[in-house]
């Protein structure tokens with residue numbers, strides 16, 4: 001079912017500080033602007049790599065899903081991996097049928113790439129929070 005690795009989500013207390021790390025220490029040459037996704041409760045900034053992206057995420061608002069993660073990991077850390085799927089509803093139904101806990105009641109939200117995304121609880125994914133996103137080209 002899963003296709004390409006689209007991005008790795010990295011939680012950070014400061015996108016500005018993380019940008020310095022990826023640009024000045026790791027030498028990333030293509031880094032986007034920081035923007036907010038209010039509904040998802042995060043600030044986002046993409047570090048563009050030849051084969052994938054690092055999605056830097058910083059909490060936005062009191063109910064941000066990243067807030068508890070940063071309380072446990074104050075310096076930040078790897079937060080989720082995101083795989084592309086051809087059809088988000090079909091992927092969700094398949095996972096639910098296999099007993100995995102799809103978050104937000106299984107209702108897809110529009111993610112940072114403008115396509116629907118779902119999250120699968122880490123307890124069913126070997127300790128990794130998994131995001132699935134519809135392949136941008138297969139979304140009208």
Ligand SMILES: CC[C@@H](C(=O)O)C(=O)SCCNC(=O)CCNC(=O)[C@H](O)C(C)(C)COP(=O)(O)OP(=O)(O)OC[C@H]1O[C@@H](n2cnc3c(N)ncnc32)[C@H](O)[C@@H]1OP(=O)(O)O
Nearest residue numbers: 009037040044065068079103111112113119122127128129
């Ligand atoms: C930018 C938009 C979008 C995109 O388009 O790409 C994004 O990526 S937004 C990214 C942020 N959004 C989300 O993470 C939404 C989904 N996440 C959630 O709903 C919650 O964070 C969660 C995964 C359900 C956890 O919330 P909660 O149950 O309230 O937190 P706990 O702290 O109680 O954790 C329970 C349990 O799970 C472990 N955990 C939590 N987060 C992670 C994680 N990122 N990776 C691995 N494990 C995680 C946590 O340690 C607890 O474990 P135990 O202590 O063993 O019970």
Ligand SMILES: [Co+2]
Nearest residue numbers: 009055082131
């Ligand atoms: Co993501």
